Amino acid sequence: MIGRLRGIVIEKQPPEVLLEVGGVGYEVQMPMSCFYDLPELGKEALIYTHFVVREDAQLLYGFNHKQERALFRELIKANGVGPKLALAILSGMSASQFVVCVEREDISTLVKLPGVGKKTAERLVVELKDRLAGWVSHDLFTPAAVTLPVASSALLEPDAEQEAASALIALGYKPAQASQIVGKVAKEGMTVEAIIREALRSQV
Template sequence: MIGRLRGIILEKQPPLVLLETQGVGYEIHMPMTCFYALPNIGQEAIIYIHFVVREDAQLLFGFTHKQERALFRELIKVNGVGPKLALAILSGMSASQFVSAVEHQEINALVKLPGVGKKTAERLVVEMKDRFKGMSGDMFAVGATDFALSAPSAADTDISPENEAVEALVSLGYKPQEASRLVNKVARPDADSETLIREALRAAL
């Protein structure tokens, strides 16, 4: 079981990061709220890992804090919520924002997340609220993930920031038309892809 990786960031293609550890490059899926906090390409990063083994694939999901990984693991225990949907939920909301939405039963905020319908939102509120009981009140108060953005790095790529942002949103569960609409809504000439993704996710809520 892989629980933590420390290495050099080789590529950042939201929501994927390629991390080199002792000569091996690991592709890691990260929620955007964690992706924003990554250092630039060529710098060292420590990422907490949840390892998923399926018949057709072995997937790594990464987080900047143990608390976010703990929340991800609780999310995928909810009926109807798999790793991809959990990743989308934690991309649209930070861990602390999600906990707040559940505790205040903010169904309308949850259904704005990709792949979350009313029934799923209601199930999240009921099941996750019970799981939060007994946990430390500040367990998921990870302020650093509330859309904190490190200095963006300019990756060598021919794809435009707008198209890269649309592709990232689609990979998180948004329909292509909706992803394009959200990106076009926040697009501006000086924005890089990470900024567009962050602002598009905000606009969706």
């Protein structure tokens, strides 16, 4: 199993990053909560990975910290939760925010995440509440507060809204819904990542 990669960030196409390690490019899908913290293109990144082998694909999922990967692994153990849904959940909120929602049995917030209906939210609470007890209080995760990146002074990138909408679709939103959400939050000076972050925050 591939557990960790250290390499140069070659491409960033949310929610996927291409990391060059020893001349080999690894395509790694990351939750947006981790993607935001990636270094700039050409810089070195250290990513903790979870390797998934299916009949039709071999996929790498990446995280900035071992604790985020640990939560991802707990999520995919839950009944009816696969890697794609786990990725969407951890894109919609930080690891600490998710744990708090589970501890408080906050179903109303969980159902706002893409792909999470009431039954799935209730199942997540039932199956994970005991397993995640005390994770936040032991400082295993970053604070729940989220800060937006400072927008550049440049105008909105021509394809920024389209790329942001594509990222939301990859995370489980329907095309029409993704376009609508992006259209409401996109403003001049915002990068693709900033639009995605604000779009996800607006849903939770």
